Amino acid sequence: MISVLNALLFIILAPCIGGLVAGIDRKLTARMQGRVGPPILQPFYDVGKLFRKEQIVVTPSQHFYILSYLVFIVVSGALFFAGGDLLLVIFAFTLAHIFLVLGAYSSYSPYSFIGAERELIQIIAYEPMIILAAVGMYLVTRSFYVGEIMGSSVPLILYLPGVFLGFLMVLTIKLRKSPFDLSTSHHAHQEIVKGVTTEFSGPMLGRVEIAHWYENVFLLGFIYLFFAWNPVIAILAIVIVYLIEILVDNTFSRATWQFTLKSSWIIAGMMGLVNLGVLYYLSAVVPV
């Protein structure tokens, strides 16, 4: 059931894809803002430069938390692409983020402290919806295993439109796109410096960046699951979703944490739960 080969492929290819996506993202963003923008490969140059810089820390324990963050992001992504249990993937994913938050807390720095608190708010904003998405996939395919969900010939998106919309909402949070880039942002519009990543620098910041690439590939993989019955449509859907995310990123100003939490929970409740409720009711009434 678990494919080690896929996991290895993910570990090797994901940073390349993630970096490229980030490069394209920056290029498109620049064009939307009327700039020329950096070359597509710029993210790789940036991370390469980070690794050549001198490592300075506020406390050596940051090393442990950030390395654990990277390792567990890779573990959860690898488990996902290997076809593992979706709920376990989500829990490992949360574990990884807790390490990022702890790394920020450990420095006792005012900016990363507020960033850490906001990152926690983001976690509780998106986690219910991701779990509900996994539950929705189970209700349709009767399996939590990514391998079996991928292999299912049922067009999941037709059964789970509400869940998919709710997932798009939390995807914005996860991709650190405006308006939900509360804890740290790629843009310059922040009041808390670089938020959760303020105190990470040099190679350590490089690791955070690579972890983010892995994470993005995993999230795009999650979108794929909704369309898994037809790979062409799935790839197309991923491209469209990502384009929408970039557009949203460039058109909205940052929201407050109250709005983020409320809106994502309301969407999770309205879209996700109602969708699941209908499915649940139908599966009880109409035996498959």
Place this chain on the structure above:
Amino acid sequence: MINNDRNTDVFPFESESMITLPFLILFPAVVAILLLVVSSDFHRRLIVKAGAIVIGIASLYLLFVTPVAGPEFFPVAFESLSGLMFLAEMAIAAFLIYLGIRYKKYLAIFLVLAQAGLLMYYETTSVPGVHTVPNLFIDQFSLIMALIIGIIGSLICVYALGYMSTYHEHHPEVKDRRRTFFFLVFFFLSAMFGLVFSDYLPWVFFFWELTTLCSFLLIGYSGTGEAVNNAFLALNMNLLGGIAFAGALLYLVSINPGGQLLEISTLIQSGHAVALVPAVLIAFAGITKAALMPFSGWLVGAMVAPTPVSALLHSSTMVKAGVYIIVRFAPVLTGTMEGLIIALVGGFTFLLASAIAISQSNAKKVLAYSTIANLGLIVACAGVGTYKLVWAAILLIIFHAIAKSLLFLCVGTVEHRIGSKDIEDMTGLIVRMPKVAVMMFIGIAGMFLAPFGMLISKWAAIEAFIEAQFGLIFVAILAFGGSITVLFWSKWMGKIISVCPVAERVEDGIQREKWIVLALLTAMTVFICLAFPIVSSHLIEPFVLSVYGQTARLSQDNIMIMAMMLFLLMIMPFSLLLYRTGTKVVPPYMAGRPSTADLRFQGSMGIQRQVGLGNYYFSEVFGERKLFMAGTALCFGLILLVGTLTAGVAL
């Protein structure tokens, strides 16, 4: 686990566990009485430690003599015992009435009288009938409970030795009644053993009342006005449950004067028609004891007691008695409207108590609300009561007992060193008390992170709820409630691991026995995650199989992956060795203000200020008052509903 060839209908006294069960019930009581008479501190230490070791070993010994599948019964042909218990109950009632008059708590007196009246009526109606011989029994579930009581309970007793001597140094105003204190905690263990080994409901009820009494006296230990009030609050709520329990006994004798149905084992197999009403009444008693909303007030109030008492109430005794009895009756509750409503009470309690925990900065209150939340989740599992959920509920009981006792004892240790149990005052604990901080860190991780215990059980619960009837409600509750728990635990974790440059090390002067207990509990928290597949296959699965005829387990793949994750987590800290040299340490970014190494910065008007960082508590969103009101209204309504339904069935 070794004697597969055991014959189930063995003659009493032929079997080893026949000797062990009464021993485990009586021995702690003997130790308790000894502790009441011994006044020297040296002897007390000796007796407590020896007693704890004997109880621990005896409960471990049970592991080897319990049958592999199904319960084993031991008739206790000692006829006057039930009469003695009745007399003891009346004596307790008289004692409580005396205290009620002394402290002018008239509601308590009324409740005691009501319960005593019911009991007397029960005694007069049931005496003429032919009694079956009461049984003691043991099965895997009783065994798990006995291990929790015997090992964790006695570890807490040992810890209490050091704690109480420091406690009385810090609180000279509190009268030193340590003899009574240790008498009560050992007596508590005795009552708990009695409760989990009794098959005969009037006996269960007797031990049930003893736990109520012990907790009442322990909560009021310090004798301050607040302590006395909270003790009576606990007493009133538990007496309410006791009245329902007595009602269940009366109902059973009225429909079955022969008394066969007074045995749990017969009762749960006798079908919904007879068993539902007593099961609901007893589940109500369980809800009061497990401090679910609307009765959660007493457990939060119980925080005034010395910390070992809290640890005992939350992990191995008292509240666990409440969930134990509900899980026992899960086969009766499953598939009924009443069971579903009881599960909803648990589910809402889980959601709301977790949310309230976000707004609390007092560490003991955070722990209290987290306990209430987890008990709610256990009751939610037991109320829906499918075999998979019962499996998850028992896992929750085990993991929660270990991690929560560790956390309480860590907080108690920290409290005595830094003089506060506020999470805000625990900033930089990793610098000030590194060892305790690491233990606390592991304890907290055990409560909510993969691949530790509580998360495994929540995961199992999600998977099981999906397949249950109306399960989607509970899946939603778990999805939202689970992420809420992530918030309040991680911000606590963040507080203790911030490396604060102005903190001083204050870890000296902690007694050796405290270290031993803390280290053992930490080791158990990690070990149980590695060993849980064995615990599941040897203890939980046989029990679920014997009750339901089928059982749940996690898949082999997932167990392997989680073991790998745990190993990864254990080796990650060694990565720090790689970075020992060659990194430059600088102060944090202070927005370019002139600042010093101890984090003072040049503020406006040239005043130097010290950096202070405080967590968010969101009290306007997750405030205790608001959510508690909502929970009380919701759960009270649900309980009224189930009461009406049950009354309909009974009449």
